[in-house]
Amino acid sequence: MARFLKKNDMTAGKPPGSLIFVGQQKVTEPRLRIIDYDEETLRDEIIRDVDVLAPCLTSRTTSWLNVDGLHEPEVMGRVGAAFSIPELILEDIVNTGHRPKMDEYPNLIFITLKMLSINEDRDRIISEQLSCVLTGRCLITFQEQPGDVFEPVRDRIRHQSGRLRRRGPDYLLYALLDRVFENYLKVIEIMGERIEAFDEEVLDDPSPELLEEINTYRREMAFIRRAVRPAREIALKLARTENELVAEEITPYLRDLTDMAEQTAEAVETYREMLNDHLNSYNMAVSNRLNDVMKFLTIFATIFIPLSFLAGLYGMNFDFMPELKFRYGYFVLLGGMGAVAVGMLLYFKKRKWI
Template identity: 40%
Template sequence: MIRKIRRLAKVINKSSTRKKYYHQPGTAPGTIIVDENSQHPHIILIDYNQINLVHQEIIHPEDCSQYLDTESVSWVDVQGLGNRDILERLGQVFELHPLVLEDVVNMAERPKSEDYEDQLLIIARMVTPTHINEGFHSEQVSFVLGKHYLLTVQEEPEYDCFEGVRMRISKSKGIIRKQGSDYLAYALLDAVIDGFFPVLEIYGERIEELEEEVITNPTPQTLQKIYRIRRELLQLRRAIWPQRNVINSLIRDSSEIISDEVRIYLRDCYDHSIQVIDMVETYRELASGLMDVYLSAVSNKMNEIMKFLTVVSSIFIPLTFLAGIYGMNFNPEKSPFNMPELNAYWGYPLCLGAMAVIAGGLIFFFWRRGWLSNSVKVKD
């Protein structure tokens, strides 16, 4: 059984594909790695204040510069990382440090926050449910927060949890149009954290289905599902755990870019991250418990099957004994020991009747002890 579990774990690990972004040893700091399969960058600009709103797509990165020094809030959302030239030009427009641009573009960073005097770098991990409601999509989203602007960089635009924030800006709901860029960064971070809850809801339903399957009909496919859930929950834990520390550092650090009022809102975001961590840990414990229940269910099922086979064998053992005795072909005329039943007129039906009485008696005995009924249930 243990070997079978290990084989299933290896199959699951091999079947999962994961992009790897890394630098070769000796690569210079600030080197940008661009995946050839990434989508071409699309730059969406949302510039707003309490009265005016500008929402347009930017073709040339240099066109963003006219919005960066205004008193309005400028949100530049870069969707896609498939063009090195555009990314480098964006870095020049926003005057990004080479290490900042490297962290923003290379999609393998651990969630963190770093203060660069007049800019604040925040790297988070965003998860969204897949279309088949199994598993989730995880990608890095980077924030470069300035005094009056916010630059966000996403890897794949089709997986996005920012639509609610865009609707609030376009319809002027809440206080987002009255606040600065730091409040916009909070709103997006809060959307990232809240994006974990729909994913966890799906995992809760999957675990409930697996509980019923483990108890009623455990199969090797059930074991594979349990391993997959445990592995995916571990990935969720790795995504949310460091983000709690990021939000905590934003609350406690004395960065001039984030106001005291926004820090109060970040406390609520921090509470949500703690809530997500608690749910992830709970589901991980349930998944581990399902593994123990699966092993117990398989062991009990095997014991019941062995009990049933033992009952059947016990019934046929005396019958085989009688058949073996009377199946010995010794010639009574040449042997001093005589088997009188061999020549009896009613010998054959009497032997069959004795076998039927013995079998019936054993079946009645096993039924009174409750062994036969339990075995029949397992058989079904």
């Protein structure tokens, strides 16, 4: 499946709001996990029935519902109905190729963006769509599969550490987005270590394998950039929002999030420029090496031009060539050819051509 653009053949001609999953199914069945908490109480469990979520809508505690697996329209529809999520938002959630964005409604805020990870060989970026719906006292997150970067946030909730247990779902949304951007920087840092190592290799050994690796990293950085740039726009928009669902008390934290988003975007652009510089350096190194080879071949051919002339001159079959009868003519000719070759080398060296 294409990484930059997902095929939407199944949604072609369908009415807006149709719950048609677009992407690759990564789990057998969806899993719903609810974390309900305040300063004193905590409930963390896997649920089977969406109907048990009804008390969360009126409770004074903060509720975090996480849905792993987006391919079941019935489950997505029931979650959407329980929290009054519009059909158009649900349609965007089940489309894993959707561009990261943020939409505001009177009763909810919708954010979708990409979470990034790196494979074991550290040469390919893997993305997963994360969608967040902030509404009332609830935050609903949708992921393609279990496993994410949010375990430190869950640990803070479980251990009552910091202000997370005292704040509402808007601060929880900030904490999750903060982890997403921290992970962006971690992935970029891992890629950047290898990119910076190209500096010496490009000059020392500009091999075809190195060129292939540089192009691979250029492609992966373009993939990261496609996720990071719109995520940066989301952070800026969230910091400027006047929606009542986002308390003014967390505005400083959202500003800090925008700083991290700016840092992430700058890091991506820096390494993209470095890769372009590496590619230019590679082409220059290959060109210089080719010039050295051509220079050697040119000098070699230039020296042999007069030698070939002498060999051709005395290779002619004329009867009246007095030098042919000379007893030491062969050695004199070889000596003359050697003198010509040495003389030309000395001349080239004096002119600093070699």
